[in-house]
Amino acid sequence: MEFFLGFALILVVILAISLWSEVRGLRGSNAALASEREALLVNNDGLHRHSEALQYRMERIMAENQDLGRYRPVLDVDREVYHRRAAIAAAEAAAQQQAAAVVGGANQQAAAVMTDAYTKAQLIAADALDAKRNMETYRQEGQALRNIVEGYGDRYLVATETVLDALAEQYSHTDAGSKLKEMRDRSRRMIKEKRAAECDYVEAERRAAAIEFVIDAFNGKAETTLAKAKMDNFGTLYQQLVDAAALVNMNGRAFRNARVSNVYVEARVEELRWAVVVHELREREKEEQRRIKERIREEEKARRDFERAQREAAKEEDAIRRAMDRARSEIAQATDAQRAQYEAQLEELSLRLQAAEEKNQRALSMAQQTRRGHVYIISNLGSFGEDVFKIGLTRRLEPLDRIRELGDASVPFEFDVHALIFSEDAPALEHSLHRHFLAAQLNKVNPRKEFFRASLTMIREEVEKLGLQASWTMTASAVQYRESQAIERAIKEDPAAYNAWVNRQLVLERVLESEADEDASAPTLAAVASAAN
Template sequence: MDTPTVTALLILLAPLGIAALFWWKNKQSTEKISELQSEKEALLHLKKYEAIVDAESEARGIISQARKDAEQIVNDAAKRLNDAKLKAENREKEANVAHERIVKEARENLKKAKEKAEQTMQEAFTNADKIVKQAEENAREIAGEALEAKSKADTFEKKAKAMKNIIDGYGNEYLIANQTVLDDLAEEFSHKDAGVELKKSRYFTKTLVTKSRAALCDYAEVNRKETAIRFVLDAFNGKVDTALAKVKHDNYGKLEAEIKDAFALVNGNGRAFRNARISDEYLNARLDELKWAVAVNELKLQEREEQRQIKEAIREEEKARREMEKAIREAEKEEKMLQKAMEKARKELEKASEEEKLKFEEQLSALQSQLEEAEAKNQRAISMAQQTRRGHVYVISNIGSFGEDIHKIGLTRRLEPMDRVKELGDASVPFDFDVHAMIYSEDAPKLEKELHKVFESQQVNKVNYRKEFFRVNVSDIKNKIDEMDIEAHWTMKAEAKEYRETLAIENHSGSESSYEQPSVQQVMSA
């Protein structure tokens, strides 16, 4: 407990202590008086003790002295209480002074930091202006009027291209995978970190506006200049804000083109107002905003996809667990049934004749084999349940759905791995999968990861790596497994029974609407 707290407690408790002390002294005096009174009465009663000094007088003296002692105690306590109050007030004043000093220093430091940041930014702007101005002057000295003519030609060309894009729409040439943005960022970025960077970027664009660096104009008159600048800024920002509101998982390139086209159109139209124009610096700042907005969106999608994959893995693991528990129960039940059957057969054997003994011995032998098989099955199920990394890595294909040389490499921990393959071939694909290999492994996740790493460059979907389809020949996968010295049974040629029968029916009927192989886009979206 700190000193001020102790002092406060002493101040509060002092009056109570004084009152208690005074009560105790008074009680002693009263008791003494009562005792002396009794003695006096006894002495008066016994005439032979009349010579003893008057006890009442002595009692008064004791009371008087007790009162003096009590008054002294009260005075001392009051003095100590007053001293404690003064000390507490002095410490409170000192604390307030220290607090005010700390707050004042913090405010001064914050003010200095802001001023320094402002100065640094202004110096950066000034240096940038000098570099640009010097470059423009050098270009004019070298190229002269040709530079201005080229600038006008570039402006008109960009404006024409922008108008063409707006009229015709943005085709595949503007498709850029959002993953490209993430490739430029550090891998440790989460969508929250990207959100912080987006806020910084938006703050910077606002700073450019407040510092009058977002747009320029050649009007000399202040009112006209400000009006023209507001006009081009409103037009450009309206287009950019609309684009940023449309950010999705697949339109980064299109939105980037829209912003650049808006820049070209606004600057082209601004020539009529003494060359009112958006600065390149502001364009780059808003494109930076787009980049971070796309990054936030893409990272959110990735996080959502990871959560979906985790939930799917949990569901798959739960299915495997239930399947193994069921297998253990069935195996235990089968063991008990076989043991009862064997016990019955042994009893029958004891009673059987020589001719019947051979029959019961054969029956016992068959039951023994079945029991051993059931025990082995039970142990396998128990072992699979205990070892969470044991499982099967499968290599499957679906020619009718995805075409030739497209293989899925995945894993399952199911006791019956074909159940997983059947699930994959449900109503979401037109034909069943063919199994080329079902490879048992003590560490199935590690084996699957190694194979994915080997064939990473041949993955069909290069945006979502959780789609486990690879454009690779089955013999290449087999060779890699052989290199790892892993034994596995392989079926090199896909049966594709339903697909081939479908083709035969179409060829026989001469149907015009024959089945077509899926496109690359269809395979990538699978």
């Protein structure tokens, strides 16, 4: 029994092992089948695509078959090929002949075009060369027309110094006048020698008439321009002369290019240059003469001041001496109490006599020492504005007299005095200050105008650097100017203030007229002397 059970168990184990092996084999077969299935699916897709491709090719073949259907009547392919080749050869030969004809015609046409283009290019080049040559002429004509329409303004102004630079210092206006006459004679000779103008007319009579026309037209404007040399700037007049030549030549183009020659224009410009030089040198000589006369008048006034001061000092000395003599005589007769009073009076007279003698001596010394004087620093705020100062000198005993004269009717307001500097060599001090503030000159043309644009602090520092001491007034009072400004503001704000001011001015005007009438009716010294005789 146990034997059978053991045998059965062994069979069961063997059967289980066998079943397990079959299961494993089935699993492997199943995996292989799955792989094969996937491969078949891939292959199936490929076959499907191949089938679609074959279908597409079949459709194309059918279409080509339809196209080739019209060649079905052709029975002899070789003969058809021969005929086709012959036709092609004939067509090629005809095409070559036609191409040769076309090329020949094109070459001929191209040669004609090239010839025509070359001819036109030469003409264009000639026109371009003429345009280039005339470009400066056209520019000058356009500029001349623009100047006439818009005016010259200040665009062409040049400093007169540049016209005089080539002249020597001793060159006088008389020498320049001789040179001007020489230049005018030269211009006349150019007309006689037929070098003043040109014209392209062949006929002599027409050419002469056209040349005379442009010369007369240009000279008319030239003479007008030369006549302005006394009142206008050289740069502007020069441009007017050049513009006149350009416009005359432009109008002369209608007469076979009748034109004023460049050398003649240059000759007239030289005339203009010397005319300006003559006027400027004459004005400078006049200015120098005015300056000399002014200095003589100033010295004469100073001399009269010195003489008057000496006379007054001598008169005062004489009066004091007589008073001292009376005091001495009275001392001799006076009591003790009166004597002390007279002695004190005599001491005071002695001091006054000493002061009068010193004044007399100072006046005499000032008269003898011609370089002694005062350098003054003054301003006129209402006339010239801020930071404009006049640096001048005077040899008067009373320098304020000279400053009052400067503030006469030529300026609307009086000058304010900022410093009076006494110097043993006043001209040298004045020259030193003028040289230091040279770049600050208000008038850059006339150096004799002694006005400078600089701060008062700078002027004071320069004076102190020279070791000079003076009493300075750093602020300009400008009383009349400031009061005038205040009146103007009040007039703008209040009409009643305007009426009051007008009435006051009318009253002052009547007062001044009455004073003038009294002065006119007063007998002169000559009339009194004549009546006395």
